[in-house]
Amino acid sequence: MKRIFLHTLTIRIWHWVNGFIVFLLAITCFQLRIPDFALFGAYRSAVLIHKYAGYAMGASFMFWLGYSLLSGNIKYNYVFRRKDLAGVFPQALFYLLGIFKGEANPFVPTAKAKFNGLQKIAYMSTMFIFTPLIIVTGIVLSDIFYFRTLIYSIFGGPRLVDAFHVAVAYIFLVYMIIHMYMAIFLGIRLSHVKSMIFGYEEEPEVPESP
């Protein structure tokens, strides 16, 4: 087994903090949408936690964006290139069939190229489309009177802002389920989870071709 350094300390701390925020938002959103699902007892607690966790997610995203722009994280790991496209189909085929046959993962991460094509599609859409959209709609919904002009000129009314927010929330939930499943069960002995704690991921040695 070889150890590859994948995640800096900053990214690891950000990941778990952000994960905790998203977890809070996800469980409170169920009570907000289905009031009978009273995980927090009082409805007001769910509203408050959701509101402040939402602000925290906004701050967390801004931090990630700033850090990723400066450190090159976006340049190396998020920009989707032609070669990434070529890897998408083999990667999907590996998860659907190859993994059951014991085939090796077609993508081996390195410090400067952490994500495969499928991951890039998932993370790019999450970080550059869905996260900004859910944060902006959430902030706007927190004071619809103050953001009145914005609501009508861009979104077309408060009901539509709400619709966007809820629709993106479901996409986030789907993302979370798949992300957690893949992180926990598709690595070798929790290697993906460990890499997000210690920074290094253990990968099987691939014999060099002669």
Place this chain on the structure above:
Amino acid sequence: MNLFWSLEPMVILLFVFLCCFPVVSHAAVTAEECLGCHEAYKGSAHSELTCTDCHGEVTKIPHAEKLSKPSCSECHDDRVKRFSSSVHGLKGIDCKDCHDVHFLNKGAKQRIDATVCVRCHKETCEAYVNSVHAKKGTISCTECHNPHNIKVYKEQNEKERMAVCSRCHKDYMEKHRWLTNTALHFNYLECTTCHSPRSEKSIVFFFARRDGQKKVPLTFRDFTGILGTGGKIGMLAQIERDRVARSSDIEALFAVLQKGLGRDLLVDASILVTKVYHDHSVKGAAEESCGRCHSEEAPFYGSMYLILPVQQGNLYLPVKGTLLSSYPLQVVLDMVMIGQGKIKQADIDALFRLGAKERGNYVRELGYKWIDLVGLALLLLVLFFVSLHLILRVLIRP
């Protein structure tokens, strides 16, 4: 000797007589003499006055059997003025109907208590005695309501109604910080809306004009200024007679008013308590659910009114027909209170239970609920797929 000096004794006599006349006149019937018969009145709040200060017509004893009504405004001018424009005054209630003027100091009735109010407000008092306020010692109605300038509940705007509660509950904004869009909610709601569930709530529509970011309700003067009729809003005569506002009436009125106000005119809406139940004991989670108001099942959808300002107060006209559907999309979208429905177990059951044709109609009627429906279906599908993947990985070990 001139004429004056010759009449000197008579002039002096006349001067003495004129000086003594008022004293002689009032002194004709003293308080002691009155109390000789009306002993029970001794020591009233008005005891610094003599009886004849109010009952000036009594100049001798025995006096006429029926005395005219004393004028309270001679001493209590401001209060009587305010009272005469209050609902109590307008309904012809007299000072003595509540105040036992002869016994003010004797029966501890310096302030009006519930035993007085209950004579007219029996139902209200019965509801109130079981409320948290009564149990915590706020016994007197006057601690919250000033009977001298009280308005009919419907004539008070939200701010006036809130002022009753906020005299004690000063920190109400802080206590409701948890509520998203706190200030906006309080622009449209009042304390009673949530804290007295048995109060009747209605959606009220009213004509307003935009003034910057504010929406200012049109007054009677605004109406007459635009419609150009004297004391009566001629255009509304039919509506007033029918006591019902139809969508077509409102649209016609809107068109006429728009000629005067242009794009600044709008029909605004608010949730208003139209019949108050005087028990405000409910607080906490029971009412705290967005869906209680932001859903089609909200209680106030069964009770809609159009408020039209008239010369004295407002006219509440029950609204018939699907009023909202007659408005342009932009106006309906503005009514945030309609909100989004949330999917319920019954909706999901209905989709499985109904036939293909009915199911299509049902889905169309779901409105924005389909987001939840598709979202939940997607979540279940993904969970199923992920579970299947996991099970297969355990079963098929390479």
